[in-house]
Amino acid sequence: MELLTLFIVALVAVEHIGIAILEMFVSPDKQAEAFDMPLDFVKQKNAQVALSNQGIYNGMLGVLILAMILFFTGAVLKTILILLMIYIIVVAVFGAVTATKKILFLQGLPALIALVLVMIFY
Incomplete structure (x- = not known):
């Protein structure tokens, strides 16, 4: 189960x-x-800059999680x-409240499942 986790x-x-x-x-x-989001909004330069900024945070969070799996144990x-x-x-949860509720299910639920698995099986 540890490997599955x-x-x-x-x-x-x-x-x-x-x-x-x-x-x-x-x-x-x-x-x-x-x-x-409305297409007119997303096409704006400021929206593109904000999305890119948000994207680098998400990307680096993903890389950080993978690095932690590779470099640490126990x-x-x-x-x-x-x-x-x-x-x-x-x-x-913040994204669900401020942007769209589907964030809770698309990002929050997988993390919750992973959290429960880590706490029980790792």
Whole structure:
């Protein structure tokens, strides 16, 4: 179960890297659809800058999670993963309240599942 737990955590990391790609490099049409935003808004330069900024945070969070899996083990890794999954859950709740409720399910739920698995099986 420990290996499965780390696999699920790695999927959360890959998801955040994918979100970063969506926020930074995909066309405004797809961004507007993905984030439930008006296309006119997403096409604005300031919105593109904000999405790119948000994207680098998501991407680096994904890279950080993967790096933690590679470089740490045992109780240290468990503590780090618990903190990172709680961080993602808190951010997802904030996003659900301020942007769109689907963030809670797309980002928060996988992190919650990973958190429970880490706490029980790692």
